[in-house]
Structures are given as C-alpha cells and as structure tokens.
Amino acid sequence: MSENNQLRDVFDAIADPTRRRLIHLLAEAEELPLHELTAQFPMGRTAVSKHLTILKEAGLVLDRKVGRETRYRLNASPLREIQDWVAFYSKFWSTNMLRLSQLLEEEEE
Amino acid sequence: MSENNQLRDVFDAIADPTRRRLIHLLAEAEELPLHELTAQFPMGRTAVSKHLTILKEAGLVLDRKVGRETRYRLNASPLREIQDWVAFYSKFWSTNMLRLSQLLEEEEE
DNA sequence: TTGACACGACACTAAATGGTGTCATATAAT
DNA sequence: ATTATATGACACCATTTAGTGTCGTGTCAA
Numbered sequence: 001m002s003e004n005n006q007l008r009d010v011f012d013a014i015a016d017p018t019r020r021r022l023i024h025l026l027a028e029a030e031e032l033p034l035h036e037l038t039a040q041f042p043m044g045r046t047a048v049s050k051h052l053t054i055l056k057e058a059g060l061v062l063d064r065k066v067g068r069e070t071r072y073r074l075n076a077s078p079l080r081e082i083q084d085w086v087a088f089y090s091k092f093w094s095t096n097m098l099r100l101s102q103l104l105e106e107e108e109e
Numbered sequence: 110m111s112e113n114n115q116l117r118d119v120f121d122a123i124a125d126p127t128r129r130r131l132i133h134l135l136a137e138a139e140e141l142p143l144h145e146l147t148a149q150f151p152m153g154r155t156a157v158s159k160h161l162t163i164l165k166e167a168g169l170v171l172d173r174k175v176g177r178e179t180r181y182r183l184n185a186s187p188l189r190e191i192q193d194w195v196a197f198y199s200k201f202w203s204t205n206m207l208r209l210s211q212l213l214e215e216e217e218e
Numbered sequence: 219t220t221g222a223c224a225c226g227a228c229a230c231t232a233a234a235t236g237g238t239g240t241c242a243t244a245t246a247a248t
Numbered sequence: 249a250t251t252a253t254a255t256g257a258c259a260c261c262a263t264t265t266a267g268t269g270t271c272g273t274g275t276c277a278a
Contacts, residue, residue, distance in 0.1 A: 015124035068245040068254045076201035086192045092185035177275040
C-alpha cells in the first residue's frame, strides 16, 4: 500500500554504472548530500542530480532537504524485484548446466 | 578461461523488457529460431534480431545455423553477475530495515 | 527450376540518454 | 550587509537506442 510510485523500471535504473556506484556509495554512508556525491564522479553536479532523479523515480533513493543541501538515502527494497527475477534463472547455471553450456560454446567456434 | 567475450554489460542487456521476454522464452523452449521468436512480439524481425545480437554480446544467448534458420539458445550463467550484485544489498531489506524505510517514506510526505 | 521462406546487412529515423553550461534562489558564514 | 555555497530548473547538444523498410543470398519444397 505504500511504495508503488514506480514511475521508472528498476532494471532500467540499475543499468547505468554511475547509478550503481551511487547506490553503492549510499549503501555505505547512510545519508549524503548532492555535492559530496558529486565529488566522487568525473562529471558535473547537474549530471549526478539527474541520475539521482532516475533512482528516485525507481524508488531506490529518498531525499530530504536539510538547510541548503539535499541529502540522499538508499531505499534498497525495490531491488527485490531484481533478485526475484534472477533467482528464477539460477537453476540454469547449476554445475550440470555449466558443463553443457561449455560444450555448446566449443561447438560454437 | 572460456566465456570472457563480454562486449556488452549484462546489466545493460537485461534493462530492456523485450530482451527479458526473449530470455524467458528461451528458458522455456531450449532452442528457437528467429522467426518463431519474432512471432511473439509486436515488432518486426529486424528489431528482434538486433535484441538477440545484444544478448549475444552480453553472452546471454548462443546461436547456431540450422538449414536456413538461425536457432537461439539461452546461456544464463552471465546472470550470476546480477545475482552477486543484488545479493550484496539484500541485507538492506531485512524486516527491520523495511520498517525504517517506511517511516522515512511517511516523513517524506 | 521455380517460388516461397529465413535471414543478414544496410540505410534511415524518432526519441531517449547522458552529458554540458547558465541563471535564479535559498541558506550559511563573515 | 555581503559573499560564498548548494541546489533546482532550463536550454542545449552529441550519441545511442529501438524501431522501420529494402535488398540480396542461401535453403527448402513443389
């Protein structure tokens, strides 16, 4: 009943390496303002802010204003959709299947 | 020693819903030719073929020619990278953390 | 051998993506 | 009061993306 503000596909949100790194930084740091996050990347503030907006649209990030800064915080729970999705396919890389796919790869060349 | 042909980021490959559906179809069907896959989508053969190329570049799909058709097969093992990645964050949606994030959401509004 | 089928390769296009720089405004510090 | 900081909101741009249509070729069937 709470978090169905999924304007953005979570798979899409995590596709970008910059956004995955943002997720990682926020996982370590509890809460970080935009300017501190920006300092970790070789791009400008505007670009980082856009990535954070996308993460927000996917529900992966929450923000709040504190004084003149906007602090961001991780909300990892939408990642459960990813976990559920990938879990379904884990049966395809059991040890038996691994041998099979290796054989197929050799056949490929 | 075998499958480091990763021209394409796996996260990127699974970001598109069409490609996820292709993966799903190939998980059910063992091996399918392009025209049968195409029949499942509201788009043309060329578009589906391009998606399959992207999946191939990510190592998620293998293909072989049989007569006049090209048959595709799933190779799910690169998905392990996704599973490993998401597993790291699963600690953030334990029951305790869920309550916390709900509180933060209320505070948000 | 003629025709239908399956495909790869290519040229093209509209829209989304991932950046940039600038301006205005609110807040903090001196 | 003045100045520096942090940000949002824009306008802008190059590249990538996701689709289209067409043409040529190899293969199967009649």
